[in-house]
Amino acid sequence: RKASIDELPQLLNVLKGEMSFVGPRPLPVCDIAKPDEWEQRRFAAMPGITGLWQVNRTNHTSEEMLKWDLYYVEHWSLWLDLKILFKTVAVVLMGRGAY
Numbered sequence: 001r002k003a004s005i006d007e008l009p010q011l012l013n014v015l016k017g018e019m020s021f022v023g024p025r026p027l028p029v030c031d032i033a034k035p036d037e038w039e040q041r042r043f044a045a046m047p048g049i050t051g052l053w054q055v056n057r058t059n060h061t062s063e064e065m066l067k068w069d070l071y072y073v074e075h076w077s078l079w080l081d082l083k084i085l086f087k088t089v090a091v092v093l094m095g096r097g098a099y
Helices: 010-015 037-042 062-074 078-094
Strands: 020-022 048-050
Touching: 010 048, 020 078, 037 062, 048 078
Parallel strands: 020 048
Antiparallel strands: none
């Protein structure tokens, strides 16, 4: 788990077009039964394998994770995606914060 190898099967979802490399993480079904306005805005982006709260790993609350995801949706750019991808590589290689 420390090397995040368990995320590799998500690449199949990227190839199928169901996910992107970068974006808000998909939520468990139980968490999206009745999404509020903030959570609905989060769905404006395709879910991704990595995102802002994953590369800024600490013990985030659900509200903090949602804020990171909303920031991503509202400030998306190719540069932001590249920055997140580079940070993801660094986080995985250093084994920081893996759960």
